[in-house]
Amino acid sequence: MTNFATHLASRLGAEVITPRGAIPARYHHDWTGLDPVEPLALARPRSTEEVAAILSACHAAGIAVVPQGGLTGISGGAHPAADGIVISLERLNQIDAIDTDAGTLTAGAGVVLETAQQAARDAGLLLGIDIGARGSCQLGGVLATNAGGNTVIRYGMARDHVLGLEVVLADGTIVEGMNTMLKNNAGLDLKQLFIGSEGTLGIITRCVLRLHPLPPAKATAFVGCADTDKVIALLRASRAALGPMLSSFEVMWPSFFDFMSQATGLGSPLADPHGAYVIIEATGFDATATRETLEQLFETAFEKGLVEDGVLARSVKEEQALWAVRESPAEYERVLGPVIPFDVGIPIRLMDHAVTTIGAAIKAAYPTARALCYGHIGDSNLHVVVNVPEAGRAQPTHEVKDLVYGLVRDMGGTVSAEHGIGTIKRAYLAHSRSAVEIGLMRGFKGLLDPKGILNPGKSFDGVGAE
Amino acid sequence: MTNFATHLASRLGAEVITPRGAIPARYHHDWTGLDPVEPLALARPRSTEEVAAILSACHAAGIAVVPQGGLTGISGGAHPAADGIVISLERLNQIDAIDTDAGTLTAGAGVVLETAQQAARDAGLLLGIDIGARGSCQLGGVLATNAGGNTVIRYGMARDHVLGLEVVLADGTIVEGMNTMLKNNAGLDLKQLFIGSEGTLGIITRCVLRLHPLPPAKATAFVGCADTDKVIALLRASRAALGPMLSSFEVMWPSFFDFMSQATGLGSPLADPHGAYVIIEATGFDATATRETLEQLFETAFEKGLVEDGVLARSVKEEQALWAVRESPAEYERVLGPVIPFDVGIPIRLMDHAVTTIGAAIKAAYPTARALCYGHIGDSNLHVVVNVPEAGRAQPTHEVKDLVYGLVRDMGGTVSAEHGIGTIKRAYLAHSRSAVEIGLMRGFKGLLDPKGILNPGKSFDGVGAE
Numbered sequence: 001m002t003n004f005a006t007h008l009a010s011r012l013g014a015e016v017i018t019p020r021g022a023i024p025a026r027y028h029h030d031w032t033g034l035d036p037v038e039p040l041a042l043a044r045p046r047s048t049e050e051v052a053a054i055l056s057a058c059h060a061a062g063i064a065v066v067p068q069g070g071l072t073g074i075s076g077g078a079h080p081a082a083d084g085i086v087i088s089l090e091r092l093n094q095i096d097a098i099d100t101d102a103g104t105l106t107a108g109a110g111v112v113l114e115t116a117q118q119a120a121r122d123a124g125l126l127l128g129i130d131i132g133a134r135g136s137c138q139l140g141g142v143l144a145t146n147a148g149g150n151t152v153i154r155y156g157m158a159r160d161h162v163l164g165l166e167v168v169l170a171d172g173t174i175v176e177g178m179n180t181m182l183k184n185n186a187g188l189d190l191k192q193l194f195i196g197s198e199g200t201l202g203i204i205t206r207c208v209l210r211l212h213p214l215p216p217a218k219a220t221a222f223v224g225c226a227d228t229d230k231v232i233a234l235l236r237a238s239r240a241a242l243g244p245m246l247s248s249f250e251v252m253w254p255s256f257f258d259f260m261s262q263a264t265g266l267g268s269p270l271a272d273p274h275g276a277y278v279i280i281e282a283t284g285f286d287a288t289a290t291r292e293t294l295e296q297l298f299e300t301a302f303e304k305g306l307v308e309d310g311v312l313a314r315s316v317k318e319e320q321a322l323w324a325v326r327e328s329p330a331e332y333e334r335v336l337g338p339v340i341p342f343d344v345g346i347p348i349r350l351m352d353h354a355v356t357t358i359g360a361a362i363k364a365a366y367p368t369a370r371a372l373c374y375g376h377i378g379d380s381n382l383h384v385v386v387n388v389p390e391a392g393r394a395q396p397t398h399e400v401k402d403l404v405y406g407l408v409r410d411m412g413g414t415v416s417a418e419h420g421i422g423t424i425k426r427a428y429l430a431h432s433r434s435a436v437e438i439g440l441m442r443g444f445k446g447l448l449d450p451k452g453i454l455n456p457g458k459s460f461d462g463v464g465a466e
Numbered sequence: 467m468t469n470f471a472t473h474l475a476s477r478l479g480a481e482v483i484t485p486r487g488a489i490p491a492r493y494h495h496d497w498t499g500l501d502p503v504e505p506l507a508l509a510r511p512r513s514t515e516e517v518a519a520i521l522s523a524c525h526a527a528g529i530a531v532v533p534q535g536g537l538t539g540i541s542g543g544a545h546p547a548a549d550g551i552v553i554s555l556e557r558l559n560q561i562d563a564i565d566t567d568a569g570t571l572t573a574g575a576g577v578v579l580e581t582a583q584q585a586a587r588d589a590g591l592l593l594g595i596d597i598g599a600r601g602s603c604q605l606g607g608v609l610a611t612n613a614g615g616n617t618v619i620r621y622g623m624a625r626d627h628v629l630g631l632e633v634v635l636a637d638g639t640i641v642e643g644m645n646t647m648l649k650n651n652a653g654l655d656l657k658q659l660f661i662g663s664e665g666t667l668g669i670i671t672r673c674v675l676r677l678h679p680l681p682p683a684k685a686t687a688f689v690g691c692a693d694t695d696k697v698i699a700l701l702r703a704s705r706a707a708l709g710p711m712l713s714s715f716e717v718m719w720p721s722f723f724d725f726m727s728q729a730t731g732l733g734s735p736l737a738d739p740h741g742a743y744v745i746i747e748a749t750g751f752d753a754t755a756t757r758e759t760l761e762q763l764f765e766t767a768f769e770k771g772l773v774e775d776g777v778l779a780r781s782v783k784e785e786q787a788l789w790a791v792r793e794s795p796a797e798y799e800r801v802l803g804p805v806i807p808f809d810v811g812i813p814i815r816l817m818d819h820a821v822t823t824i825g826a827a828i829k830a831a832y833p834t835a836r837a838l839c840y841g842h843i844g845d846s847n848l849h850v851v852v853n854v855p856e857a858g859r860a861q862p863t864h865e866v867k868d869l870v871y872g873l874v875r876d877m878g879g880t881v882s883a884e885h886g887i888g889t890i891k892r893a894y895l896a897h898s899r900s901a902v903e904i905g906l907m908r909g910f911k912g913l914l915d916p917k918g919i920l921n922p923g924k925s926f927d928g929v930g931a932e
Binding site: 099100101102103124145146148152153156157159160173174175176177179180181182183184185186187188189190192193195196197201212213214215232235236239240241242243244245284285286289293345346347348349376378379380381413414415416417418419420421425429432433434436437438440441443444447448459460463 | 567569614639641642648649653658663705707708709751752814844880891898899902909914
């Protein structure tokens with residue numbers, strides 16, 4: 001295998017191939033927290049053709065390939081294999097074009113999301129994909145994991161932004177699919193299979209993304225509701241009143257909000273505690289109309305008893321203050337220590353039941369545990385973050401996962417709403433997908449990557465085949 | 467083969483299976499205009515399980531199956547095969563549920579689009595899919611062809627509305643994928659492969675569709691522009707001013723508008739002729755703001771010289787009058803006789819070039835020919851309708867197709883923007899998809915339908931394999 005790294009370096013040069021022993025530590029892991037692994041070699045190709053040459057060589061030799069982007073994934077999808085190489089797409093970082101007439105951005109897989117967002121904004125347009133890791137994550141990874149985020153309710157998942165995709169298959173074949181047209185029904189829409197495949201079916205090298213008009217106006221409200229049912233009624237009212245102006249609808253239950261607002265010292269925008277807290281963000285094309293529509297919604301909701309209290313931001317600074325606690329999860333390590341995080345999907349009609357049941361089940365098993373609940377409720381997406389204080393660094397991860405994912409399965413939910421399956425949720429994939437579905441996934445894998453070299457053991461790969 | 471129809475009838479009953487000789491003429495063809503063909507048998511299953519039983523029997527016997535919905539396709543995708551059966555999904559016509567909290571509609575493949583639209587509207591929500599054939603087309607066909615329409619610029623293609631899908635595979639295996647959640651990243655998103663597959667990979671039996679808030683306000687403008695470049699500048703201005711309020715942007719060139727407005731006697735809303743005509747429709751959640759934003763857009767565009775003249779509808783009746791010529795293609799047979807229709811996609815930056823070049827090439831080949839151009843320009847979608855007067859019923863279809871599709875290929879366009887490939891565009895699929903892409907499509911077919919019984923010879927099936 002060391003021979004293979006030498007062979008690869010002889011074909012592509014030391015500028016592209018770094019052998020084991022000389023690979024910087026940052027490529028040994030992603031943000032998941034798994035034990036670092038140094039791969040056989042690190043490949044940092046400068047072109048699609050070099051990606052193809054690397055894959056062709058790996059395919060011939062049967063060497064595993066783990067694709068990496070910004071390494072911000074938290075499901076272990078980019079975690080290296082000791083007997084395989086890592087291929088980082090970071091050098092494919094060119095924005096090739098922004099077409100303001102068509103509303104498209106054409107870029108390499110290694111472009112950092114924030115760079116693409118800024119380029120779109122500079123052209124007077126909006127790239128509607130936004131996630132917390134925007135400053136580090138790269139477009140290839142964003143698409144390979146079908147990333148979500150806070151604006152999915154308005155702009156959809158990463159998938160919904162993709163018009164064209166260039167992909168290199170396991171054997172080095174380049175699939176040119178750089179379509180720029182909103183409509184293209186010429187046969188199967190192949191790109192869809194690669195989006196969200198977590199590097200198991202091919203490596204994304206370039207993309208054409210759709211851009212949206214940039215809404216110049218924004219208004220933000222922070223409200224307290226009595227319970228989850230009121231929150232869901234408020235969601236309906238918000239959709240009806242704001243239509244496509246509704247750009248975020250973020251719910252925080254007391255388990256998250258009351259605890260984090262105190263533990264971080266950020267405090268609450270509201271005087272009293274409530275049964276649930278909601279951030280409603282509206283974006284629009286007329287500042288007065290945007291603000292007034294949100295105000296009107298708030299007044300009507302207050303009159304109808306859907307909300308108990310609330311504030312509207314009057315400045316950007318106030319707006320940031322309303323988001324502060326929602327954006328405090330980076331403080332978990334400091335205020336909680338190690339946590340067991342969940343990113344599950346629950347049908348909306350069962351959301352109240354889910355929050356109650358999951359919280360109660362964790363408390364029953366671990367009476368001192370915290371189970372922080374918050375989420376993008378309009379997208380059916382619930383985040384639960386668990387910490388068992390007395391367990392210290394030895395959190396009962398497996399036991400809590402079995403418990404939570406079991407409840408999610410019983411409610412017909414999904415074990416991954418937006419973070420993907422990667423390495424760490426494979427054991428639970430069958431909770432949310434049938435044997436028939438997983439069998440089809442493996443069938444596609446066998447067709448596209450018969451030697452199984454692409455990100456082996458990630459996502460569905462090998463699930464149910466043991 | 468007659469034995470097979472008897473065998474099928476013995477298993478499923480005469481209520482479900484109609485043998486050749488007794489099959490009503492409406493099942494012998496779709497709207498494409500191909501010569502009617504009576505299939506071996508007509509199956510009209512009443513449940514997903516009956517669909518599975520029929521496919522299982524056909525798979526075992528190696529009998530071809532052509533799925534049919536509302537039969538409104540115009541690419542021959544639902545055209546019967548004489549040596550195969552037809553399976554009509556029309557009896558799977560139940561709307562199972564509308565969830566107003568989640569914003570979802572769950573329904574069978576046989577539900578007529580207009581019925582689903584009305585059910586959503588009755589619940590205070592909007593199904594954002596709309597095509598001319600709404601009164602006849604069925605959801606299964608709409609999804610199997612990834613239908614487009616006039617509101618794609620706002621709500622996307624049919625694909626963008628699908629949250630969940632139930633599909634029966636060639637061998638009768640049922641793939642349950644009735645997801646109701648906006649986010650679900652648990653492995654591959656299998657449904658994407660079946661959407662737009664034109665019945666070649668599986669038969670869609672049920673679906674979960676996303677619903678949108680129902681915008682109560684609408685405003686419509688009809689304007690005349692000097693040329694296509696001005697239209698594209700107006701498109702940019704409209705997107706920037708209206709954002710998600712822009713629900714239609716329909717362009718008609720003089721070849722279509724001047725001719726059809728006169729030939730049908732409908733006349734023009736404008737006094738003088740122009741280089742291009744545009745219908746701009748805005749929908750919103752505040753009547754005053756919707757109307758005023760459109761008025762403001764029109765005034766600014768007029769001042770900047772983007773539009774030469776225009777009118778805004780002041781009533782529903784006036785609004786209908788502004789759409790009248792755009793909706794007159796049903797009159798082609800009366801005013802033109804037989805036509806050769808095209809539904810192509812052209813990158814927006816080449817749209818002016820495309821309209822000019824295609825029109826000129828047709829005139830050069832057939833000096834008396836008409837080439838009517840119009841389209842959903844914001845979606846890169848151009849419709850061209852050709853008639854050679856002296857050819858009568860023997861229109862030079864092949865020659866004109868070769869000519870137009872050749873130009874589309876040279877411009878990097880697509881031979882099908884929204885109508886699909888079906889039977890009649892197979893010879894041109896390779897103009898818009900590479901050999902690698904078509905090879906992948908055939909690979910998926912081989913995996914999912916190894917005996918090739920599902921809609922054989924439609925879309926990509928068999929292309930490049932001869």
